[in-house]
Amino acid sequence: MVANGAGDPVKGPQSSCSPLGVDNINPKVTNAQYAVRGEIVIRAKELEDKLHNGEKLPFDKILYCNIGNPQQLGQHPVTFYRQVLALCDYPELLENEQAKAIFPPDVIARAKKYLAAIPGGTGAYSDSRGAMVLRKDIAKGIEERDGYPCDPDNLFLTDGASQGVHAMMRMLLRDENDAILTPIPQYPLYSATLTMYGGMLLPYYLHEETGWSLDINELRSQTYKARSEGKNVRALVVINPGNPTGQILSYENQVDVVKFCKEEGIVLLADEVYQANIYRPDKTFTSFKKVLCDLKETEVTVASMMSISKGFYGECGRRGGYTELVNVNSDVQAEFYKLASINLCSNLNGQICMALVMNPPKEGEPSFELYSQERTELLASLKRRAVKLHKTLSSLQGVTCTEPEGALYAMPHIRLPQGAIEAAKKIGKAADFFYCMQLLEETGIVTVPGSGFKQEEGTYHFRTTFLVPEKETDEVAERLTKFHNSFLAKYGEPEQ
Known part of the structure; x- marks a missing residue:
């Protein structure tokens, strides 16, 4: 309420909506899209909650292949980094004699x-x-x-x-x-x-x-x-x-x-x-x-x-x-x-x-050997996983995939059946979104549709990481292959 010139209360402008709602916040925020953590990931979280609550699904866990987040999928941190960070966060350890037996001298020197x-x-x-x-x-x-x-x-x-x-x-x-x-x-x-x-x-x-x-x-x-x-x-x-x-x-x-x-x-x-x-x-x-x-x-x-x-x-x-x-x-x-x-x-x-x-450990420093070993093993494992994923994707009917030279992802081109394209249209979604959502619902694998990255008109893709632990890559390959074959059986041969 506000007062008019005569001192009488006057009602201010009323709004039928919330003072903070999607219809009155900055439209540039609502228009912004970030598919890497979009609708498919939200659904994945819902399915994950169902698994935690004991519900039976066609899979026993969600495999997050939507984002380059290695440690979420079990990758071990680099020891040298964590040791220096531990000492910087808790400097009292620098004066602890037992800690001095645990932390190499170059770690202690770097933290100091x-x-x-x-x-x-x-x-x-x-x-x-x-x-x-x-x-x-x-x-x-x-x-x-x-x-x-x-x-x-x-x-x-x-x-x-x-x-x-x-x-x-x-x-x-x-x-x-x-x-x-x-x-x-x-x-x-x-x-x-x-x-x-x-x-x-x-x-x-x-x-x-x-x-x-x-x-x-x-x-x-x-x-x-x-x-x-x-x-x-x-x-x-x-x-x-x-x-x-x-x-x-x-x-x-x-x-x-x-x-x-x-x-x-x-x-x-x-x-x-x-x-x-x-x-x-x-x-x-x-x-x-x-x-x-x-x-x-x-x-x-x-x-x-x-x-x-x-x-x-x-x-x-x-x-x-x-x-x-x-x-x-x-x-x-x-x-x-x-x-x-x-x-x-x-x-x-x-x-x-x-x-x-x-500025990692240099040759001759106490931490170098372990650091070098961890780096070599992690990169070699990533390469093996990249090769295996590329081989799996390239073997699928209607799918072509450029060999990953670097980074953490593969971006296969999928030629989708007309039946799938029509089914996607009926729910107002891009066909590659439809494919990725079906993949999640049936296998628990979380990927990102190519439409979330923008792509050449008339083409369909999805992006997947190759960060799943190496011991699980065969299982992922099997799930993906089985799903793709059943998807084609349901919706028809891929468009050429």
Whole structure:
């Protein structure tokens, strides 16, 4: 109630809806989609609850193949990381004689080094960019990787690589006319952030028939078309190794990308979180920072994102990452710093883990042998699982699958029967969503439909990880094969 001029109470405007409802919150939030944890995962949680309550289903457990979350599926953490983190979280152990017998000397030395330079330890705020001692260790790792200097002041430590993507979108997107070149298929973080910050997703299609390759001519045609329609093409997203596609760019292709960005005056957003996940012996990872330095290129701006969530370490829940800004002037860097300061700082455990990932034990140090053994075994196991999954998918009728070269995923192309396409239409869903939901209901396997990543019109895909424990991969292959055959028996032969 409010008072009118005569002092009488007057009813204020009434709303028939809740003061906070889906019809009155920011529509950019409701319009944003994130299929990796969408409707299928919600249903998977419901089925999981049923299993826990003793209900009988066609399977005995849910297998989450929808997201790159290795430790959820039983992957063992890297010992060196956990030991250093344990000491940083509970420094009293450093004075315990029994603990000194458990923790190797280099673990103790690393924890002491970090704690001495981080006032208050892991429970206190750090510099908004991240603790300098940790940024220096990350810079050292980048220098060793690329063979070129890295200035710690160009590094911003983040709660996972996603936070760096959000920050760059905030910086780049001014209105709906600003466009970001984004690979299709894409990781839906990009489509979601573009929707939330009011920009335009400008697609460039990766070519599946040539191993999800990137075509510079497509970048040019999409850029020129967008500009003719009054759009401002601000940046190019490149995910290397690819997500969800698993391809690795050649050095020559990367050079072409850098030259394109220079010619067109656009920023390069380099999503490089899978750089440790390389499975083909004839393939290697090269950072875009190195390509820039090799070319002595000072006019192309690059924001490179890295994370502790992927690789062979899979420390997803710790939310650690960094963004390195290359060829960014000091005024813009100050604005990026301001954005980081609004969030105060990223979490200290994630910062520490990022430093450990980029600066692990070296040969000759006490922890090196175990660290090297764990790294070798984890990567070898991932490769074996990738090979087995690819073989299974490629054997299915109507399915073709590009061999995963890197990352943690396979993205098979499925040719669906017309009967399934019609059944999906009746419930208002994409046909690949229909396939993935049926797969979940009958097998407990959680995947992501290709429509959640966007895909070429008229094609159907799904993305699956190969993170299921190695001892269970045969069971997954059997469940998937049995389901696919029964699906075709029910809905007909796949379309050619």
